[in-house]
Amino acid sequence: MNEFVLATRNGKKLDELRRILDAEGITGLRVLGLEELESRGVPAIPETQETEATFEGNAVAKAVDVARASGLPAVADDSGLEVDALNGMPGVLSARWAGKHGDDGANLELVLGQLSDVPDERRGAAFVCATALVTPDGTETVVRGEWRGTLTREPRGTAGFGYDPIFLPEGQSRTAAELDPQEKDADSHRGRALRLLLPGLRGARESG
16 A cells, blocks of 8 residues: 655644545555654654745645655645735735634634625635645646635634635535535535646556
């Protein structure tokens, strides 16, 4: 069985990728998170700082670091919310928009506050995800998925994370946080990006 590392300690991201691999019928690949890798005795891998100006740049930087440290193919993503009325922000700053990295509640409330006077017809937005696969020999594959929608005025739903409770996907009457995992996987920015990466993952399996 071939293995690769998903460069995250986020259990929800691991679950999502595993569900997508299963749904696409890809067998023989085992997805390891950073904590599982470190439990095998691999020295702790420091979190790569997201200092690049693009989602793609951050994704590649994280995957390169993990591939070098682990000796295994590594997949990493960088994702965020691009709001039309904010000229594409928060973008790569999405996880720390309110100042503290990973404070989902504060980030969400800040965006809602910034859009408080924006009419419904101008509340367009897109979730964006760049995903990179880097093999130990340095080969890089980078893909990008986007999920268009609008932003609600109040959070709705308890599933998902980040800005999901205020993101209403196109064609939906429910926010991303009100969708069940399979529905979200089918349309989400991360799901779309991961499916675009599947040929590279298949190649890693076949060459492994």
